[in-house]
Amino acid sequence: GAVVSQHPSRVICKSGTSVKIECRSLDFQATTMFWYRQFPKQSLMLMATSNEGSKATYEQGVEKDKFLINHASLTLSTLTVTSAHPEDSSFYICSARDAGTGGQNTEAFFGQGTRLTVV
Amino acid sequence: AQSVAQPEDQVNVAEGNPLTVKCTYSVSGNPYLFWYVQYPNRGLQFLLKYITGDNLVKGSYGFEAEFNKSQTSFHLKKPSALVSDSALYFCAVRGGNTGFQKLVFGTGTRLLVSP
Numbered sequence: 001g002a003v004v005s006q007h008p009s010r011v012i013c014k015s016g017t018s019v020k021i022e023c024r025s026l027d028f029q030a031t032t033m034f035w036y037r038q039f040p041k042q043s044l045m046l047m048a049t050s051n052e053g054s055k056a057t058y059e060q061g062v063e064k065d066k067f068l069i070n071h072a073s074l075t076l077s078t079l080t081v082t083s084a085h086p087e088d089s090s091f092y093i094c095s096a097r098d099a100g101t102g103g104q105n106t107e108a109f110f111g112q113g114t115r116l117t118v119v
Numbered sequence: 120a121q122s123v124a125q126p127e128d129q130v131n132v133a134e135g136n137p138l139t140v141k142c143t144y145s146v147s148g149n150p151y152l153f154w155y156v157q158y159p160n161r162g163l164q165f166l167l168k169y170i171t172g173d174n175l176v177k178g179s180y181g182f183e184a185e186f187n188k189s190q191t192s193f194h195l196k197k198p199s200a201l202v203s204d205s206a207l208y209f210c211a212v213r214g215g216n217t218g219f220q221k222l223v224f225g226t227g228t229r230l231l232v233s234p
Contacts, residue, residue: 009160034221042226044163044209046222091160093163095162095163110162112161113160113161113162115160
């Protein structure tokens with residue numbers, strides 16, 4: 001299957017600082033990428049949908065000024081957690097679908113996730 | 120609105136025995152159904168999907184799933200479990216009438232295969 005690379009896999013930051021997480025599609029173009037947050041022993045919560053060349057679409061309850069998303073190219077989307085606080089500590093996962101074959105019936109491919117710890 | 124239910128938080132099975140992880144769904148239109156597996160501190164890996172056609176879908180690592188329209192279910196199965204199958208399994212659905220292409224995930228089922 002297609003490869004989605006997410007970086008870093010683990011990051012620890014101080015409260016009040018910002019952290020950027022990158023999501024890259026390595027062997028396909030992704031006009032749309034998705035950012036999820038996963039709490040311990042819970043399911044994935046969709047935070048936002050990242051569209052190449054346009055503004056991201058955020059799910060209800062997700063602060064767009066806190067979780068900045070940029071999708072500047074067909075292979076890269078970034079999530080920046082601004083002014084991070086301990087409650088932002090979580091596992092963040094991105095996914096992408098192949099723009100060339102990405103109809104409703106195609107699966108999404110996921111990055112390996114980023115464990116963010118804010119101290 | 121579309122939704123997915125995974126009624127079991129955890130499934131325990133002995134190695135070599137068959138396993139079933141349950142999933143039921145609710146969606147408008149024809150469902151597109153997916154199973155993913157997640158190992159600790161990792162992203163999700165695609166296992167299999169149902170789009171149309173045969174109700175029994177075969178996927179990676181010997182897993183298969185059966186689509187049952189009348190029961191709105193899509194249970195994941197494997198004839199003989201391995202210890203290495205121990206992981207967190209997610210069922211997901213995308214509705215056929217949905218113009219916005221997002222997946223809805225179940226809460227996940229932890230599979231524990233004992234030696």
